Amino acid sequence: MPPDLHLITRAKEGDASAFEELVCTHQARIYNLCRHMLGQAQDAEDAAQDSFLKAYRNLGSFTPDASFTTWLYRIAINTCLDHRKKPLWRSLFQKNSKGEEFMLAEPAHCFTPERLYEAKQLRELVQACLARLPVKLRAALVLKELEGCSYEEIAEILDVSLGTVKSRISRAREELRQMMRKSTEQKSGTIV
Amino acid sequence: MRCPKAQRLMSTHLDKELPPGKQAGLEAHLNHCEACAADLRASLEIQQLLVETERFAAPAGFSRRVMARLNPAGPARPFFTPVWLRFAEVAVVLLAIGSGLVFGRLLSLPAGQAGMGNASASLSLDLFAPAPAGSLGGVYLAMLEDGHAQ
Numbered sequence: 001m002p003p004d005l006h007l008i009t010r011a012k013e014g015d016a017s018a019f020e021e022l023v024c025t026h027q028a029r030i031y032n033l034c035r036h037m038l039g040q041a042q043d044a045e046d047a048a049q050d051s052f053l054k055a056y057r058n059l060g061s062f063t064p065d066a067s068f069t070t071w072l073y074r075i076a077i078n079t080c081l082d083h084r085k086k087p088l089w090r091s092l093f094q095k096n097s098k099g100e101e102f103m104l105a106e107p108a109h110c111f112t113p114e115r116l117y118e119a120k121q122l123r124e125l126v127q128a129c130l131a132r133l134p135v136k137l138r139a140a141l142v143l144k145e146l147e148g149c150s151y152e153e154i155a156e157i158l159d160v161s162l163g164t165v166k167s168r169i170s171r172a173r174e175e176l177r178q179m180m181r182k183s184t185e186q187k188s189g190t191i192v
Numbered sequence: 193m194r195c196p197k198a199q200r201l202m203s204t205h206l207d208k209e210l211p212p213g214k215q216a217g218l219e220a221h222l223n224h225c226e227a228c229a230a231d232l233r234a235s236l237e238i239q240q241l242l243v244e245t246e247r248f249a250a251p252a253g254f255s256r257r258v259m260a261r262l263n264p265a266g267p268a269r270p271f272f273t274p275v276w277l278r279f280a281e282v283a284v285v286l287l288a289i290g291s292g293l294v295f296g297r298l299l300s301l302p303a304g305q306a307g308m309g310n311a312s313a314s315l316s317l318d319l320f321a322p323a324p325a326g327s328l329g330g331v332y333l334a335m336l337e338d339g340h341a342q
Contacts, residue, residue, distance in 0.1 A: 170203035
């Protein structure tokens with residue numbers, strides 16, 4: 001029996017420590033997914049925690065023939081979609097990295113032309129552009145490029161057809177390319 | 193192959209999922225179309241940037257916080273106690289104080305008056321009447337009587 005299934009069986013029987021092991025095993029990929037979907041650290045943690053809580057409460061509906069990771073991804077994506085519906089004021093003000101005080105959330109893309117020369121900043125620019133993609137396209141691309149899911153897994157996670165997955169990923173790439181091109185053209189224009 | 197079709201196939205090509213026939217057609221198109229070839233190069237660079245994108249690690253104590261939400265073993269009672277419960281608590285405290293006063297007074301009565309039926313009588317100042325004349329209580333009562341007489 002795969003280790004996940006053994007833990008799931010124990011968790012279903014009320015063994016909290018088994019579920020904690022499942023959380024420890026999957027927290028990195030679920031948090032990473034939420035972080036790329038929502039952008040802000042606090043939002044990502046809230047969504048990731050909520051995802052695990054939902055998973056715990058719905059363990060009974062999990063069938064052993066499915067992949068637990070795919071099932072969790074599906075819960076996390078839906079939770080992220082729900083989190084995006086929260087009131088605007090909550091997304092404007094965020095706790096800082098230490099969680100000590102409130103401050104105005106930083107704009108997602110505040111790049112100066114100088115900073116764009118550095119590769120690290122280029123990756124930040126990609127991340128910023130990714131955050132500006134429509135959420136359905138972003139979900140498909142994040143699952144493909146960052147989580148390494150197959151088309152079939154993405155179709156199962158997002159509950160759409162294989163054709164829709166391919167179409168969304170293709171459109172996401174196209175929009176990302178346009179955004180990146182626009183950003184670099186703006187940079188060139190500013191320098192001149 | 194024309195540019196729109198090449199653009200449609202590009203994403204599947206990036207994922208290495210293109211069937212061999214279409215793959216050959218796309219490559220042939222890219223060999224003579226500089227615009228599509230440039231788009232593919234840009235897409236490959238972006239794909240590489242995405243792969244190199246930072247993987248965010250779950251913050252320290254994440255699993256502990258999840259488990260705490262599953263089994264809230266913190267304070268036994270919620271922070272927001274229902275109003276009726278707060279009133280009940282106050283009533284119990286007042287009852288305890290009141291009964292303590294009454295029973296304390298009853299216990300402090302001299303043996304002869306302990307059997308007094310009227311509880312209110314036990315609370316009157318007559319209680320101090322039998323205080324010996326030379327005692328502090330007796331002096332106090334004498335002073336009170338003088339004050340009333342004036």
